Amino acid sequence: MNRTGPQPPRVPVPLRPDGFLLSAEPSFQQALDEAAAIANLSPSSHNCQPWGHAWLKSDRAKALAYELLRGRDDTSAGKDSAGGTDRSTGTDSIYLALAQDTDRSLSALPAHSAEMHLSCGSYWHLLLRALAAQGWLPTAVHHLGPEAAHRAAADAGWPRNWHLLSLAVLNRTGVPPSTDLAELRATAAARRTNRAPYRDLAVAPEALHELANLSPTARDTSARPGVTVRHLRSPVELRRFATLIADHAGRDFSDDAAWRETHSYFRWTAKDAAARPDGFTPSQIFGAVSPPRRLLARVALNPAVLPRLCRLGFDRYLGSQLARTVRTTPVITAAGLPMDVPTASDLLSAGMWLADYWLTATRAGLALHPLSILTQHEDLCIELQQRFGLPGRTFFVARLGYPAATAAATLRRRASAFTL
Ligand SMILES: Cc1cc2nc3c(=O)[nH]c(=O)nc-3n(C[C@H](O)[C@H](O)[C@H](O)COP(=O)(O)O)c2cc1C
Known part of the structure; x- marks a missing residue:
């Protein structure tokens, strides 16, 4: 398990006159760091910032995601955008998890639990939108129930204080105009x-x-x-x-x-x-x-x-x-x-x-x-x-x-x- 280290200086990416990126496309890690910086501007109750995300990259973590998606115990969770065909298991797919950090959560009132979910949902929305603006589209987003969270918590690599909330499966598409990301970043900072x-x-x-x-x-x-x-x-x-x-x-x-x-x-x-x-x-x-x-x-x-x-x-x-x-x-x-x-x-x-x-x-x-x-x-x-x-x-x-x-x-x- 690697805690994301200090981010490398951002290298300017060359643009074509129409705003499309030239060859130097950011890696997924760069795109994720960029998206996290934007999502981290989300609102949260008392500004407690109770969210966390994980890139499930190793075979073991991907197997866990696969297992959770197969046997998910969600109720009103996401749908597959591929018209009912679940592409969540594609070999090129990226698996991303959203978690609630219980060490950073409010707990004095029962209603704080709902506020933590609203805050984490807000972070998730911005994270996924910022990734989409960099060409990493979610093909599926599944909110998971308590069973899945317990299953993840039992995994040796899972952070002790993290409660799994949702999984997203992302696939690479064409690179959208860089203005999408710039607009999202500016709006998130102005909110x-x-x-x-x-x-x-x-x-x-x-x-x-x-x-x-x-x-x-x-x-x-x-x-x-x-x-x-x-x-x-x-x-x-x-x-x-x-x-x-x-x-x-x-x-x-x-x-x-x-x-x-x-x-x-x-x-x-x-x-x-x-x-x-x-x-x-x-x-x-x-x-x-x-x-x-x-x-x-x-x-x-x-x-x-x-x-x-x-x-x-x-x-x-x-x-x-x-x-x-x-x-x-x-x-x-x-x-x-x-x-x-x-x-x-x-x-x-x-x-x-x-x-x-x-x-x-x-x-x-x-x-x-x-x-x-x-x-x-x-x-x-x-x-x-x-x-x-x-x-x-x-x-x-x-x-x-x-x-x-x-x-x-x-x-x-x-x-x-x-x-x-
Ligand atoms: C679910 C939720 C409930 C909130 N409730 C209150 C509130 O009752 N009073 C208040 O002044 N701010 C409230 N806020 C705003 C947060 O305090 C604010 O988002 C946080 O301090 C970060 O500041 P920012 O929104 O300016 O980025 C709430 C935010 C969220 C997401």
């Missing part, structure tokens, strides 16, 4: 969570229509589990939604275990951020604040202090502050799955959809700010669904609008990658 107030500007109906009707791209072989999107934007809906936030958002701060975990992702100093490049810096959460206010926030949000302040109503105050921002937001996005209890596989596909939604919004000049408090607690999720007549299970809620200022880029670790 940010933006928690500041948005511009007082209605979102263009065409943009909302496109976002509500994302179609799988020709290169995307993952099954879409039928995500439905509601865009709440009438004044009445927005007022009612803001009331829901004002009433409940304080729970983020008053749930002791959840807050302790959230707080462990704050990187208060530059030194801490450099040592642990995940989580958030104060400016990502509070925007540009003066050093004294930052210090005040640091003291108030300390888990040893916050519960006392919550007894004085500080949690309700913080909830009301968020509600104020919500009140001036042009659109609230609520995305749902058709089933009441989505499986891990459904949530992984929903995460792939989420990446597509967020990238499409970014391309339209829009920003998102997830408000997961309403999906993290069963009673709040039911209240949300009932108040707005949302079908199925809502798995993602966010503010959507045109940003007034660019949000700072978040910290990033190196992508967790292995060759097995």
